[in-house]
Amino acid sequence: MATLTEAPPPPTPTAPEKKPPRRRGRFTPYWLLLPGILWLLVFFALPMIYQASTSVQTGSLEEGYKVTWHFVTYWDALSGYWPQFLRSVAYAAAATVLCLLLGYPLAYLIAFRAGRWRNLIMILVIAPFFTSFLIRTLAWKTILADGGPVVGALNTLHVLDVTNWLGWTAGDRVLATPLAVVCGLTYNFLPFMILPLYTSLERIDGRLHEAAGDLYAKPWVTFRKVTFPLSMPGVVSGTLLTFIPAAGDYVNADLLGSTDTRMIGNVIQTQFLRILDYPTAAALSFILMAAILIMVTFYIRRSGTEDLV
């Protein structure tokens, strides 16, 4: 920091200089914030503004696009693609619930019962991340392959009859059905559920369990009245970390689904990269974002986690 100041008068030997120490550190926090703010500005704020303006443009690729405040694009996008919106929310919600059902017991096990196996299980949870998202999703194609062992087993156990009846699968197939997409989403986002759950469960003082037991709570009641309420911060952040990316995901629907399982992410991807209808794609993105924001706000309010922190 270069500052121009007059040279201080030479200190007199009798009266030592008593100038208050210059507060050099006053601007340091802002300097430290700068890289982050710049990053957000360039890679978040500017693209957002650009997309917002794109969404209200009209024109064509050949003639170029112009901002004409054509808000009708939003209405057209919504009316044209609302089934995909609903489907995205439904699939993401199903995947989130499945993640919670699968992840909670595992996180509980790691936090309270694993003992010296704790680190090993944690590594196993995270290990799949070392391979590409795409490859892991493709692997599910093999797992759920027609006539494969999984489908065969489901068929023998008459599970497919139930899922067919529910409309989750079709005939003898699992691949290219809603069930396959939800399976893929669940698998891919499970660690995002387990890690926050584990963190909040692990913070719970074990003596609270003893105290609940001492106060006549059976193990299940202890879980309902003490453990689960105290793990709510983990449940909320886990479900958000699962639901938000799952709602916008298109890889799972693309690789494991069919044209009947297209999610809004697929639509946006097609609009942007194949049809090259940028305004519609941008409008869809904004609608998705707004919808998620509204749902998340409502959810956080309802779960009342502010109270727990």
Add this chain to the structure above:
Amino acid sequence: MTTVTNKNTEGSGDVRLSGIGKTYGSFTAVHPLDLTVPQGSFFALLGASGCGKTTTLRMIAGLEEPTSGTVHLGDQEVTRLPPYKRPVNTVFQSYALFPHLDIFENVAFGLRRRGIKSVKKQVEEMLDLVQLGEQARKKPHQLSGGQQQRVAVARALINHPKVLLLDEPLGALDLKLRRQMQLELKRIQTEVGITFIHVTHDQEEAMTMADTVAVMNAGRVEQLGSPTDLYENPDTTFVANFLGTSNLIEAEVDSRSGDEIVLKAGGGKLVLPEARCSAPTTTGGKVLVGVRPEKITLTHADEAGEIPAGRNRITGKIADSSFIGVSTQYVIDSPVCPEFEVYAQNIDRDARLVPGADVVLHWNPAHTFGLDAAMDIDAGTEEEAAV
């Protein structure tokens, strides 16, 4: 197997531990012990950390399963019952209040779990008993340590348990608050009349609060009795040193006269009432003679002649003295014991009693107690604990 049973006759609500023990692998936390806590008493389990007192408490609570023996609450055997089926409640060390529930709900927790619907009146009464009526809607973290401690007591007491177990409940409080809470707990116990079993490492706390104290050491009950009894008549060197301070002198049995034993220590003779000696005394055998520091009078060597006859006396030189207000504590270097402690009330201070002065220590023989010389003379002292 240690067998210590209280003299009281068994009542319907007594806590009876028979041969109860706990081992973890090859480590024995609690040696099989028998213990009866009479109904309605304030009972303290006293001992240094790791002596097995908390494990014993947790076995009564059902939080730990005993390796051997049985636990009876009154006529009911509860050894294998899970904690939520036992009519006992615990005040946990550091309280373990439910952070997501307010004070009211914390206190109501036990009642609600037992399916009691209208809890309001009971909870309010209980909060009044512990003087927290105003704080009902606060969360635990908004209360001070002392208040949290009272919530923990209220939360346990509201269930009217047969026994209330307190696991070092005052450990986290500062000294002044601790004294206050000791009296408070004692008041509550007298008021509700429930059996309290209190685990503590603080001998002063145990002695102020409890009717009966069991001193535990290395997984065994060393001695059980009233605080006065333990203090005046310790059975073992551990109790003698752990409860307050004792001066222990190794002496040889010289002769007996009536119910008194005459002992030789150093050059002099000491008299010990036979009733106060827990060790076998055969002529020529060794015993440890003990006397509490406050029982001793110090007289300057020049006035040794004025000491009344019939008192036990020892000569020595003052090695150190420290003034602590109500009393002065002297350390005397004597031929029979290198660090003899004497506490003298500051009533008429003799100005000659300064380090270096030759003194005579004397006390009433009735205050002497005798212990088995085979025991470790340093058991239970702070020096030993530091090792």
